[in-house]
Amino acid sequence: MAENQNYILQLKQVTKSFASVQVLKDITINLRQGEILGLVGENGAGKSTLMNILGGIYQRDSGEIYLNGAKFEPVNPKVSQNAGIAFVHQELNLFTNLTVFENLFITDMVKSKVHTIDKKAMKKIAAEKLKELGIEDFGVDEIVGNLPMGQRQLIEITKAIMKDAQIIILDEPTTSLSNKEKVKLFDIMHLLQKQNKSIIFISHILEDVFEHCDEISVLRDGEIISQNRTSDISTNEVIKQMVGRELNKIYPTVEKEIGEVAFEVKNICQEGRFENINLQIREGEIVGLFGLMGAGRTELLRCLFGIDPVTDGSLIYKGQEIKPVTPENCIKNGMAFITENRREEGLLMTKTVKENIVLANLKEIAASLSFINRKEEQRETDEMVKELNIKTFDPARQAVINLSGGNQQKVVFGKWVLRKPQIFLLDEPTRGVDVGAKYEIYSIINDLAKNKSTVLLVSSEMEELMGMCDRILVMSHNVLTGELHKEEYTQERIMEAAIGGVN
Amino acid sequence: MERVKKIYESVDAIVWFILVFVIVALIFVPNFATESNITNIFSQACVLLTVACGVHFSVLNGGVDFSSTSIIALTCVVGASIMSTTSGLLAGKWYAIPVALLAMLLIGLVFGIINGFAVTRFKMPSFIVTMATQMIGSGLAVVYTGGSTISGLPESFTILGNGKIFVIPFALILALLVAVVTHLVCSKTLYGRQLYATGTNPKASVISGVPVKKTIFKIFIFSGVCSAVAGIIMMAQMESGASSYGSTLFIDIMGSIIVGGTSPAGGVGKIPNTVMGAFLIILINVTLNLLNTPYFIITIIKGAIILVAGGVAILKKRNEKA
Numbered sequence: 001m002a003e004n005q006n007y008i009l010q011l012k013q014v015t016k017s018f019a020s021v022q023v024l025k026d027i028t029i030n031l032r033q034g035e036i037l038g039l040v041g042e043n044g045a046g047k048s049t050l051m052n053i054l055g056g057i058y059q060r061d062s063g064e065i066y067l068n069g070a071k072f073e074p075v076n077p078k079v080s081q082n083a084g085i086a087f088v089h090q091e092l093n094l095f096t097n098l099t100v101f102e103n104l105f106i107t108d109m110v111k112s113k114v115h116t117i118d119k120k121a122m123k124k125i126a127a128e129k130l131k132e133l134g135i136e137d138f139g140v141d142e143i144v145g146n147l148p149m150g151q152r153q154l155i156e157i158t159k160a161i162m163k164d165a166q167i168i169i170l171d172e173p174t175t176s177l178s179n180k181e182k183v184k185l186f187d188i189m190h191l192l193q194k195q196n197k198s199i200i201f202i203s204h205i206l207e208d209v210f211e212h213c214d215e216i217s218v219l220r221d222g223e224i225i226s227q228n229r230t231s232d233i234s235t236n237e238v239i240k241q242m243v244g245r246e247l248n249k250i251y252p253t254v255e256k257e258i259g260e261v262a263f264e265v266k267n268i269c270q271e272g273r274f275e276n277i278n279l280q281i282r283e284g285e286i287v288g289l290f291g292l293m294g295a296g297r298t299e300l301l302r303c304l305f306g307i308d309p310v311t312d313g314s315l316i317y318k319g320q321e322i323k324p325v326t327p328e329n330c331i332k333n334g335m336a337f338i339t340e341n342r343r344e345e346g347l348l349m350t351k352t353v354k355e356n357i358v359l360a361n362l363k364e365i366a367a368s369l370s371f372i373n374r375k376e377e378q379r380e381t382d383e384m385v386k387e388l389n390i391k392t393f394d395p396a397r398q399a400v401i402n403l404s405g406g407n408q409q410k411v412v413f414g415k416w417v418l419r420k421p422q423i424f425l426l427d428e429p430t431r432g433v434d435v436g437a438k439y440e441i442y443s444i445i446n447d448l449a450k451n452k453s454t455v456l457l458v459s460s461e462m463e464e465l466m467g468m469c470d471r472i473l474v475m476s477h478n479v480l481t482g483e484l485h486k487e488e489y490t491q492e493r494i495m496e497a498a499i500g501g502v503n
Numbered sequence: 504m505e506r507v508k509k510i511y512e513s514v515d516a517i518v519w520f521i522l523v524f525v526i527v528a529l530i531f532v533p534n535f536a537t538e539s540n541i542t543n544i545f546s547q548a549c550v551l552l553t554v555a556c557g558v559h560f561s562v563l564n565g566g567v568d569f570s571s572t573s574i575i576a577l578t579c580v581v582g583a584s585i586m587s588t589t590s591g592l593l594a595g596k597w598y599a600i601p602v603a604l605l606a607m608l609l610i611g612l613v614f615g616i617i618n619g620f621a622v623t624r625f626k627m628p629s630f631i632v633t634m635a636t637q638m639i640g641s642g643l644a645v646v647y648t649g650g651s652t653i654s655g656l657p658e659s660f661t662i663l664g665n666g667k668i669f670v671i672p673f674a675l676i677l678a679l680l681v682a683v684v685t686h687l688v689c690s691k692t693l694y695g696r697q698l699y700a701t702g703t704n705p706k707a708s709v710i711s712g713v714p715v716k717k718t719i720f721k722i723f724i725f726s727g728v729c730s731a732v733a734g735i736i737m738m739a740q741m742e743s744g745a746s747s748y749g750s751t752l753f754i755d756i757m758g759s760i761i762v763g764g765t766s767p768a769g770g771v772g773k774i775p776n777t778v779m780g781a782f783l784i785i786l787i788n789v790t791l792n793l794l795n796t797p798y799f800i801i802t803i804i805k806g807a808i809i810l811v812a813g814g815v816a817i818l819k820k821r822n823e824k825a
Binding site: 327330332339344346347349350351355360362363366369370371372415 | 687694699710712770771
């Protein structure tokens, strides 16, 4: 088998444990030259661990790796890089204060004869490289921090293939991309494929995987369930293999009653952005907010929660004005906010599950002299871990940085669900979360609505909004341009409103 | 073997450093285990550990408080100028001591308010703000005294500095009281939780309803007041007040905190470890003095030990994570 010329990379019976937990069991994967292999699996299935072993970041416990038929030992990232394995991580590792070309050359700057940095040469190579990949949206002199997320992702990929890579690992590269940017990314993937390079493409979005991969490998609980040619397997089969159970519905339904208008946003203004934004949400209602990138959805939620300044307008819950609009006071009045970027704004990554879950509820568990009631703290943590099915070996000891993406997001939810919020603002709550965890998160949201919370849900996935929401508001260029009720939902109408505000 | 390893890993690096240092000193340094030397170590540790507990708060937030040393100087000269029986403003009055102590605490508080205000309101880095207030404070102390030392403090006050029970100086009891209070605040209270959260990720903290600005403001209040208490102890031990007091202390303060394993990046660190760090620094000072080591040789050795101890603390933590 190892002699098969067709395979550029083969993994045989690779295993890996952390502490006493086995995260990879007998992994066997084959990657053919010039092909794209889709690797799918729930969060925590072990995809990232597996790729980190290939990238030389983790060391496997046992098993063998063959590269071009020869045994390969990725003992550190340098070895992997030199062997032609390029790894584009899920999180962008760019220096936002530096220019595009500086980032591209960050590991080895081109030097002139006198050992100064040769900017001219670097700019030239960088420009050629970008041109080769068909990237024209930005110049090499631009500061990375000024570019939108999607373009940064393209820089990251360019960076990874600056040195001639034969295998490119893309770990969830599309999570922060708009549709247009995604198309660009896939173009580049196929371009690389034509150059006879091999790609491992990790993604939660099955449509993309089916459309662009030659083979699909399913990973579940640290085991490879299957590896098939894309034409030999259906989406439903893959989903079934991923979760290990039949998933009848993507969106859970719930019996609930929609009551009177409870939460009102009146004439919210922010200088230079919003002018008199008005919206109302009824008790138990889930309202979706759709908009294209840059439409102002996230910015509106940040205003409503007092993170960004509000110049005028008011928030009213059941006749009572919430004032002043600051995060502290909003929380006190029963509001909760799940931000789109859990690592930067949602979690204390290096702290434990427990510390994160009780963070928004600290004042409530402070006893006399403001001493924290430890018993209560533990009880609340256990309650949330159980209720939200957070997978952790010990919430009081495990840092959230060591949890999978889906479980991290559940910790963020736990922090708020604990407070039983009346007004729940959600910004892309299922981003980077796998199918199984998505279903669980949808159920959490539904349960809150059933208990008479009002929910405002921002998402870039139209289907998610259509499946979850009782009503959808559409935003375009910082203005609400459309409102659709359940019976009016069609993707065309939503999109119409989303681009309607352009002129 | 497994068990030994477990014990080794469950105890912070600073404990091993102190243990190793004391054992080596017991074997190789004559006069180390004498009563007078132990008392000496204890009394020298008082000022350092008190002020280090205060500065610990700002390091937990990834900042620093340079002004602590100048608060010691300023409180000493002002306190002495009020209570001195020979030249004091309230010389001989029965309320001289309480007024002086209140004035000293007030100075610490005012510096804390200025530092805290500048850092939270104008979003200035604590590095710059406290460096400036340090300069202002130490300047004021010199101007106030004209450079002279104010002595003649009442005995009922200096007993705090020279009195002791067995080998335990009274001042140490006060210093440990400060340590216990700050430890409780950091580890058991609402404020402590908010402080660690802010030090770890201020953005996520704000969104979770932590009053980040207030939390940071209070850091400097704690730091200022602890420094003032350190000033009280220093003045009692020296039985005088002078503008030079505390001026060389800053390196030892940061040394105590870093050796104790507190991360300068914020969010991680324990007061008991800072207290032990302060003891380690003093142990080094006193022991090398016993061996008649010249001052600058002491600083070289101290620097090396801080480097090694700080490094080991970080390595140990990294291994535990993996």
